[in-house]
Amino acid sequence: MTSASPWIPVALSADIEAGTSAGTLVNGEERVVWRDDKGAIHVWEDRCPHRGMRMSFGFVRGDHIACLYHGWRYDTSGQCRYIPAHPDLEVPQTIKVPTFAATERAGIVWMALEGADAAELSALPETAEPVRSLFLDMTAEAALAAVTSTLPEGCSVSATSASTVTLEGNGTTVLIAAQARDAERTALHMTVTGDISTTTRRSLALWATDLRNRLESQMVEAA
Amino acid sequence: MIRLYDYHLDENGFRVRLLLSMLGLSFETVAVDKAPGREQEKPHMLALNPTGTLPILEDGDVRLFGTVAILAYLVRAYKPDSPWLPADAADFGRVQQWLGFSTRELKPAVDAREAALFTSEGASDSDLKAARKAFRIMNDHMTVRQIEGFDWFVGTSPTLADLALLPSFALSRDSGIDHDEYPALRRWLRRFRALPGFITMSGVPDYH
Numbered sequence: 332m333t334s335a336s337p338w339i340p341v342a343l344s345a346d347i348e349a350g351t352s353a354g355t356l357v358n359g360e361e362r363v364v365w366r367d368d369k370g371a372i373h374v375w376e377d378r379c380p381h382r383g384m385r386m387s388f389g390f391v392r393g394d395h396i397a398c399l400y401h402g403w404r405y406d407t408s409g410q411c412r413y414i415p416a417h418p419d420l421e422v423p424q425t426i427k428v429p430t431f432a433a434t435e436r437a438g439i440v441w442m443a444l445e446g447a448d449a450a451e452l453s454a455l456p457e458t459a460e461p462v463r464s465l466f467l468d469m470t471a472e473a474a475l476a477a478v479t480s481t482l483p484e485g486c487s488v489s490a491t492s493a494s495t496v497t498l499e500g501n502g503t504t505v506l507i508a509a510q511a512r513d514a515e516r517t518a519l520h521m522t523v524t525g526d527i528s529t530t531t532r533r534s535l536a537l538w539a540t541d542l543r544n545r546l547e548s549q550m551v552e553a554a
Numbered sequence: 555m556i557r558l559y560d561y562h563l564d565e566n567g568f569r570v571r572l573l574l575s576m577l578g579l580s581f582e583t584v585a586v587d588k589a590p591g592r593e594q595e596k597p598h599m600l601a602l603n604p605t606g607t608l609p610i611l612e613d614g615d616v617r618l619f620g621t622v623a624i625l626a627y628l629v630r631a632y633k634p635d636s637p638w639l640p641a642d643a644a645d646f647g648r649v650q651q652w653l654g655f656s657t658r659e660l661k662p663a664v665d666a667r668e669a670a671l672f673t674s675e676g677a678s679d680s681d682l683k684a685a686r687k688a689f690r691i692m693n694d695h696m697t698v699r700q701i702e703g704f705d706w707f708v709g710t711s712p713t714l715a716d717l718a719l720l721p722s723f724a725l726s727r728d729s730g731i732d733h734d735e736y737p738a739l740r741r742w743l744r745r746f747r748a749l750p751g752f753i754t755m756s757g758v759p760d761y762h
Contacts, residue, residue, distance in 0.1 A: 342737070346737035346738075348741065348744070351740075353734065354734050355734050387734075390729070399759055463697045463738075464737055466735045514706070519736075529702060529703065533703045551647075
């Protein structure tokens with residue numbers, strides 16, 4: 332294992348369509364991942380400073396995201412620009428949602444503290460095709476260990492880091508990136524390069540589903 | 555004139571209202587005080603539907619209870635050749651499979667939402683757990699469908715399967731189940747919302 336990268340995977344790129352938002356948990360903290368209509372990705376704290384409503388319940392219009400409660404609108408820097416109840420108000424600079432660095436690499440959306448260097452992800456392929464995100468009730472470490480002990484047929488581990496495992500086999504390279512949602516829950520985001528045919532991606536998605544089902548039946552037996 | 559006995563916050567009523575709107579059918583509503591009055595269980599309502607549930611549909615001489623029966627009737631009566639109920643035997647069977655799922659596996663989701671909205675105890679842990687399990691089965695299905703290049707639960711166009719499954723997911727936040735863990739369903743919901751005639755109800759944001 333190499334030293335921990337500051338970059339945390341939070342979603343498959345394909346699952347955050349332009350003009351949409353989704354909530355997620357990162358180490359127990361609520362985050363909103365959203366894509367503006369120009370295609371740029373953003374990761375913020377999932378709280379409207381007004382009443383604490385989750386921004387992920389809101390809606391994206393152009394390059395602004397608006398809160399579902401009262402329509403407060405924020406630009407891509409997290410700065411509130413418009414309050415419908417006070418249309419003539421010059422919104423104070425202090426009304427701002429905390430933001431994170433966000434980037435996309437290997438078909439995955441990654442977040443880090445502002446200022447993080449995206450070059451740290453340069454070992455990964457620039458783009459990749461989505462397989463699926465898998466949600467497991469275990470630590471990220473245990474989830475990655477489960478992957479390496481139940482590999483898809485014909486695949487072997489070609490690289491690992493603290494939060495990723497790369498598999499090779501059958502002409503396909505599979506990246507599995509772990510997001511610690513909280514102390515007991517993990518999301519594994521899977522993408523492929525090389526042979527990205529429907530058949531390959533379908534069988535990998537089913538392998539992942541089967542892995543989850545097997546892990547859960549083990550947990551039931553252990554309980 | 556089609557008549558629907560309905561309660562405006564009722565999820566199954568929404569299923570029928572949604573189909574009526576998407577089929578472009580006009581209808582009149584008889585408002586039933588389900589919460590807090592439980593009017594659907596009073597004798598004058600049991601005379602119409604002995605099972606004491608909503609919604610109830612009347613259309614001329616036809617009176618029906620049971621949501622999926624109403625949905626299937628409306629398609630057969632008014633859009634018999636539409637893809638809402640496919641003619642192909644395999645796809646017809648698959649639609650029936652998911653319609654059954656919507657009344658069985660999704661019942662805990664319906665019950666959890668009603669308990670969260672209308673009772674002081676709120677949703678039970680067992681209903682919430684079962685609802686999450688049902689959503690996960692749906693998400694697993696749509697994950698593979700998406701990889702195969704299909705947008706809908708069955709076949710190549712929206713069917714009653716999509717229409718009957720969708721309200722529970724669209725309203726899941728009423729009982730505190732977020733959409734985070736169901737990315738394939740999020741995308742499916744967004745696609746369905748863009749179809750002609752889609753309507754919302756309280757709990758399904760107009761903006762998206």
